[in-house]
Amino acid sequence: MRAGVLAAALLLPAVGEAQQCSPFLPGGRQVESARFLLAYRSVPEKIAVGKHFALELAVCPKAGVPGPESLRVDAHMPEHRHGMNYKAQVAAAPGGRYKAEGLMFHMPGRWELVFDVRSGGTTDRLTQSVTLE
Numbered sequence: 001m002r003a004g005v006l007a008a009a010l011l012l013p014a015v016g017e018a019q020q021c022s023p024f025l026p027g028g029r030q031v032e033s034a035r036f037l038l039a040y041r042s043v044p045e046k047i048a049v050g051k052h053f054a055l056e057l058a059v060c061p062k063a064g065v066p067g068p069e070s071l072r073v074d075a076h077m078p079e080h081r082h083g084m085n086y087k088a089q090v091a092a093a094p095g096g097r098y099k100a101e102g103l104m105f106h107m108p109g110r111w112e113l114v115f116d117v118r119s120g121g122t123t124d125r126l127t128q129s130v131t132l133e
């Protein structure tokens with residue numbers, strides 16, 4: 001009886017967190033760091049050279065990790081050693097959701113999206129390669 005009550009009490013917070021933050025976006029891609037799961041999808045779905053696009057993001061902490069305090073989104077071309085000509089604006093929404101706007105890949109080739117998730121005094125850097133034709 002006592003053990004049953006304890007188990008129920010321990011389960012509740014986990015269920016609550018799962019409902020609050022889902023690291024899945026329909027049609028999105030996932031990236032993982034030691035502490036976070038991040039999902040993103042671009043709007044529009046197909047990124048075009050020289051056209052502004054936005055990213056919808058979900059950032060969920062893994063078990064026992066405090067939630068993200070801030071998220072930075074940037075991109076660069078590693079082979080060309082340059083970044084974007086624009087700085088992305090990131091806005092937070094409830095449930096670990098974020099929207100980054102004002103990104104633009106101004107030339108074709110391999111870009112790397114960089115997501116910096118700040119939490120508990122340190123930053124997790126997640127990256128994702130995107131090749132534009």
Ligand SMILES: [Cu+2]
Binds near residue numbers: 077082107
């Ligand atoms: Cu370049």
